[in-house]
Amino acid sequence: xxxPKLWTKDFLILAFVNFFIALxxxxxxxxxxxxxMDNFDSSPSEAGLASSIYVIGAxxxxxxxxxxxxxxxxxKMLYSGLILSLIMTLLYFAINDIQSxxxxxxxxxxxxxxxxxxxxxxxxxxxxxxxxxxxxGYYMLSVTLATAIGPFLGMFISQHGSYTTIxxxxxxxxxxxxxxxxxxxIPEIELSKEYLKEIRGFKLTNFFEPKTIPISLVCAxxxxxxxxxxxxxxxxxxxxxxxxxxxxxFIVFATVILFSRPFTGRLFDSKGENITMYPAIIIYMIGMxxxxxxxxxxxxxxxxxxxxxxxxxxxxxxxxxxxKVTPPHRLGLANSTFYIFLDLGTGIGPFILGLFIPxxxxxxxxxxxxxxxxACMLLYYLLHGKNAGHGKVESSVAS
Numbered sequence: 001x002x003x004p005k006l007w008t009k010d011f012l013i014l015a016f017v018n019f020f021i022a023l024x025x026x027x028x029x030x031x032x033x034x035x036x037m038d039n040f041d042s043s044p045s046e047a048g049l050a051s052s053i054y055v056i057g058a059x060x061x062x063x064x065x066x067x068x069x070x071x072x073x074x075x076k077m078l079y080s081g082l083i084l085s086l087i088m089t090l091l092y093f094a095i096n097d098i099q100s101x102x103x104x105x106x107x108x109x110x111x112x113x114x115x116x117x118x119x120x121x122x123x124x125x126x127x128x129x130x131x132x133x134x135x136x137g138y139y140m141l142s143v144t145l146a147t148a149i150g151p152f153l154g155m156f157i158s159q160h161g162s163y164t165t166i167x168x169x170x171x172x173x174x175x176x177x178x179x180x181x182x183x184x185x186i187p188e189i190e191l192s193k194e195y196l197k198e199i200r201g202f203k204l205t206n207f208f209e210p211k212t213i214p215i216s217l218v219c220a221x222x223x224x225x226x227x228x229x230x231x232x233x234x235x236x237x238x239x240x241x242x243x244x245x246x247x248x249x250f251i252v253f254a255t256v257i258l259f260s261r262p263f264t265g266r267l268f269d270s271k272g273e274n275i276t277m278y279p280a281i282i283i284y285m286i287g288m289x290x291x292x293x294x295x296x297x298x299x300x301x302x303x304x305x306x307x308x309x310x311x312x313x314x315x316x317x318x319x320x321x322x323x324k325v326t327p328p329h330r331l332g333l334a335n336s337t338f339y340i341f342l343d344l345g346t347g348i349g350p351f352i353l354g355l356f357i358p359x360x361x362x363x364x365x366x367x368x369x370x371x372x373x374x375a376c377m378l379l380y381y382l383l384h385g386k387n388a389g390h391g392k393v394e395s396s397v398a399s
Contacts, residue, residue, distance in 0.1 A: 001041070001168065003128075003130065003131060004031065004128035004130060004131060005128070006131050006135050008126065009126070009183075010122075010126055010184055010186075011123065013125060013181070014119055014123045014126075014139070015123075015139050015142040016142070016180055017082075017177045017181050018116070018119050018123075018139070018142040018143065019146055020146060020174070020177040021085070021115055021116060021119070022142065022150065023173055024089065024150060024170045024174055024177075025112055026154065027151075027153050027166060027169070027173075028054075028108075028154070028170060029051060029151075029160050030154035030162070031050040031155070032050050032105070033048055033050060033051045034047070035050075035156070036050040036051075036098060036101060039163070040098040042098050049102065050098065050101050050102060050105055051105075052347065053102055053106050053109065054105045054106070054108060055346070055347050056111040056347075057105065057107060057109025057111075057113065057308025058109040058113035058339075059108075059340060060109075060115070061081075061110040061112075061114045062117055062336040062339055062343070063207055063336070064207070065077065065113060065114050065117040065118070065336050066117060066208075066332045066333035066334075066336025066337060067332070067333060067336075068332075069117065069118055069121055070332050072219075072328060073185075073188055073334075074118055074121060074186050074187075075186040077114060078118035078181060078184075079110050079113060079116040079181065081113075081114030081117075081118055082111075082174070082177055082178040084107070084111035084180055085112065085115060085177070085178075086112065086171070086174040086175060086177075088108035088111055089109075089167070089170050090105055091104050092104060092167045092173055093164070093167055113339075116280065117339065120335040120339070121332045121335045122184075123136075123139050124188055124319075124331055124334075124335065125187060125331055130269065131264070131265075131269055132269065132323060132324065133264075133268025133273075134262070135167060135321075136265070136319050136320045136323070137261040137262070137264060137268070137316040138262075140261075140316045140319065141257070141261055143260070144254050144258065147224075147253075147254060148254035148255075151250065151392070152250075152251075153169070154166065157169065164183070197332065200308075206333075207333070208336075209322075209326055209333040209334040211325045211326055211334070212322040212325060213278075213335045213337065214384050215318050215338075216319045216322060216337055216338045216342070216385035217341060217383065218314075218376060218380045218383060218384065219314060219318035219338070219342060219345070220344055220345035221372065221373075222281070222284065222310075222315075222318075222376060223345035224345040224346070224372070225284075225372055226311055226345075226349075227345065227347075227350050227353070228347070228349060228353050229249075229291075229307065230350075230366060231291060231349070231353070231354075231376050232353070232357070232365070233246055233249060234246065234310045235362065236362040237300070239248075240295065242294065242296075242300050245296075245297030245298075245300045245301055246300060248304075249304040250304070252301050252304040253305070253307065253308035253311075256308040256309050257309070257312030259358075260309050261279065261316065264280075264312075264313050264316070264317070268317055268320060273317055273320070273321050273324075273385075273388050274385050274388050276313050277314065277317055277318075277380060277385065278377065278380075280309070280310045280313035281310060281377045281380065282310075282313065282332075282377065283306050283310040284307055284310025284311060284373055285310075285374050285377070286370075287304075287308075287309075288307065288370035288373055290302060290303040291303035291304075292364075292366035292367045292369075293364050294366075319338055321384065322334050322337070322338045353365055362399065372375035
């Protein structure tokens with residue numbers, strides 16, 4: 001039996017657009033706190049806020065984007081987010097005080113929340129349901145590549161160029177995203193008058209998709225643990241004198257995800273989610289344990305490979321599950337709900353873990369993350385795994 005086509009023009013363009021949106025995000029995230037301190041003599045807390053207020057803006061947008069996307073239209077939402085993103089990127093050139101930076105960063109995050117929710121909704125609607133795990137896995141590689149390339153580019157340009165050069169590069173990437181999106185065919189969905197009337201009220205179900213909350217919560221815990229690496233790997237590597245090896249951590253991390261996605265996505269589609277989720281969580285936990293005991297560069301990088309594999313599989317399988325359990329007309333809400341939980345896990349992680357580090361040290365923190373990951377496996381079993389179907393995607397997506 002011939003499989004339905006996955007690699008369509010629109011699928012490739014959406015992945016391309018998403019890559020440049022994510023690249024813009026990671027380049028600016030890695031340099032923003034230093035930019036604030038260098039240019040406005042801001043305190044460390046103000047510099048941290050200049051970086052993190054972007055995520056707050058994205059969260060704010062996602063709360064409403066999932067509800068609005070089908071009412072306003074997917075095309076209008078996507079173009080609105082991309083245009084706003086380009087405008088906010090250009091405004092970095094005009095910033096002359098820390099308050100203006102806060103405003104631009106918040107609005108830029110809002111643009112990111114709108115555009116990423118729209119792209120996620122569009123791409124999950126055009127992937128054939130028989131190849132959803134595989135398709136989402138390939139699509140999420142656009143974020144994986146940006147995760148590896150973005151921080152490297154941000155640090156490289158800041159060392160060998162200037163902040164102006166970084167803003168020019170980001171403006172070019174934002175322009176490429178918007179220009180590429182113009183070639184998309186974006187399918188809209190017809191909503192009944194009754195449903196349109198129902199979603200205009202102020203109810204939690206108009207802002208969240210309840211069916212996706214269980215798997216979103218599981219993935220939020222994984223992202224909470226991952227935030228310990230994003231925020232503290234640099235400091236940890238200095239403490240254990242493995243800075244050179246740590247500079248290659250995310251390259252190894254991304255490479256493993258890149259090569260694992262094709263077979264893990266197909267495994268998800270053919271055997272069901274449990275066959276990918278349980279091993280991934282276990283491997284992620286082992287990676288955290290090895291990281292906590294790293295004394296050599298090769299040990300640190302081996303931990304990066306294991307963590308990358310586990311994280312990558314949970315990331316793509318989690319989104320595939322959230323789409324699998326959701327009716328087509330609520331895909332926008334499903335995607336926004338999923339990403340809200342991921343943003344929360346990533347956002348609160350550094351603050352909470354920072355409170356424990358003075359007592360546990362970095363090694364103790366990563367041991368703690370391994371324990372939390374083990375608890376996450378039990379959480380997955382209770383919230384989804386024990387009732388997960390096997391084999392083909394069978395849920396309300398098809399209804």
